[in-house]
Amino acid sequence: MTVNQFLQYRFFGNNIGTYLVCGAILLVGYAFKTLLSRFLSHLLFRFLRKQTEDVSERQFQALLIKPIAVVVFLITVFLAFKVLDYPVRSSELDKSDHWVELVIFRIYQIGFITAICWIILRLIDFFVLVFSRRAEILPSRLNNQLIPFAKDLLKVFVMIIAFLVILGKGFGVNVTALIGGLGIGGLAVAFAAKESLENLIASFTIFLDRPFNVGDLVTVGGVTGTVEKVGFRSTRLRTVEKSYVTVPNKSMIDKPLDNLSLRTARRVNFTLTISHETTSDQLRRIIADATATIRAHPLTTNEVQLQFTALTPTAKEAAVQYFVETNDYNEYLAVKEELNYGIVEAVERHGGKFANVLASSQLPAERLQGLESVEQPVLGK
Numbered sequence: 001m002t003v004n005q006f007l008q009y010r011f012f013g014n015n016i017g018t019y020l021v022c023g024a025i026l027l028v029g030y031a032f033k034t035l036l037s038r039f040l041s042h043l044l045f046r047f048l049r050k051q052t053e054d055v056s057e058r059q060f061q062a063l064l065i066k067p068i069a070v071v072v073f074l075i076t077v078f079l080a081f082k083v084l085d086y087p088v089r090s091s092e093l094d095k096s097d098h099w100v101e102l103v104i105f106r107i108y109q110i111g112f113i114t115a116i117c118w119i120i121l122r123l124i125d126f127f128v129l130v131f132s133r134r135a136e137i138l139p140s141r142l143n144n145q146l147i148p149f150a151k152d153l154l155k156v157f158v159m160i161i162a163f164l165v166i167l168g169k170g171f172g173v174n175v176t177a178l179i180g181g182l183g184i185g186g187l188a189v190a191f192a193a194k195e196s197l198e199n200l201i202a203s204f205t206i207f208l209d210r211p212f213n214v215g216d217l218v219t220v221g222g223v224t225g226t227v228e229k230v231g232f233r234s235t236r237l238r239t240v241e242k243s244y245v246t247v248p249n250k251s252m253i254d255k256p257l258d259n260l261s262l263r264t265a266r267r268v269n270f271t272l273t274i275s276h277e278t279t280s281d282q283l284r285r286i287i288a289d290a291t292a293t294i295r296a297h298p299l300t301t302n303e304v305q306l307q308f309t310a311l312t313p314t315a316k317e318a319a320v321q322y323f324v325e326t327n328d329y330n331e332y333l334a335v336k337e338e339l340n341y342g343i344v345e346a347v348e349r350h351g352g353k354f355a356n357v358l359a360s361s362q363l364p365a366e367r368l369q370g371l372e373s374v375e376q377p378v379l380g381k
Helices: 003-007 016-047 057-082 099-137 141-170 175-184 186-192 194-209 249-254 280-296 329-349 357-372
Strands: 217-220 223-230 234-239 244-248 257-259 266-274 305-311 316-324
Touching: 016 057, 057 099, 099 141, 141 194, 141 223, 194 223, 194 244, 194 249, 223 244, 234 249, 244 249, 266 280, 266 329, 280 305, 280 316, 280 329, 316 329
Parallel strands: none
Antiparallel strands: 217 223, 217 257, 223 234, 234 244, 266 316, 305 316
16 A cells, blocks of 8 residues: 555545644644744733833733633644544534534534633733732722722623623524523522622622722721722621631621721720829829820820819729820820820829729728637636
8 A cells, every 4th residue: 555545545534644634733733832822922912012011021921821822722723623524614513413523513612712711811810910000109099999899890791701602602592582581580580699789789889989998997797807808799807816707798888887097096095093092182283294294295186184083982083085196006005005104104203102993892801801810709717
């Protein structure tokens, strides 16, 4: 048998020469798919260069090389099998064709649509990276909140479109009729997904009304934490205990929300207990001196209250209240500590003493114990 006769030998509807051409196309496509994907991503980066800000070409290629390589290989597969009579083209496929041919072609269609969707999703990641870099130049809490939300929204929209295309092209579903049918069953679907829809609408309400931004410290529903992300369904909070709490968006707008980051100052409120050994003149001087110390601090407001408010069996009590103009918790603690030392020094400077409330509350029991220890008189002597 000559080489020409060998190449013309036919089986499964094609000769050996045709199979060799198909294999050669597949081999070349697989060998050069990475190189071609790099070249195509380079061209695309040059086209988008003016919009890339500080995003490097390496970062761009890291996002797109793999999905483009998959598309290049799938195109190679299409070109390779196009020289064969199997699988046949989509225009030649109908219900009477062999099910194996139909399944292989449908799988190819689904794979190609999925790869294109993958490229679009990676392009969304790229543009989100660009806008994030711009937000770093002009910091804005709204940008930090809006960019992740827009990213998720666009990705969901692209995946829904890809799913509809797969239904139409891969499974032959009449997408127009399907969307029209959804209108008939829309009430049932809306009722079943009532909570999800409420949370989705609440997420848009949060962006429009802006009761808080990412990075704000808020209290809602008994939970206090820093807002880390606002999603479609829920808002993520990082608590003081470093736990990660997920709160439904509906609760973020329905329940009273206290945005602690928007307060103008932090309040300090406690009771100063002075011993009864401290005279009234000493107490007046202590209160005046401590009030002046608090007012003199650069981070306190003029709303300082330090007054002798109660006279108890154990102590003379003075109510202390002032406000520290800071949202930084560590700075608030530092100011509070500094003024506490100032109050203690004022008490010591004027000869006053703090009441030992714990010892005073235990005094009756000690007296009782002392009485019990007294030797009883012995009768009959």
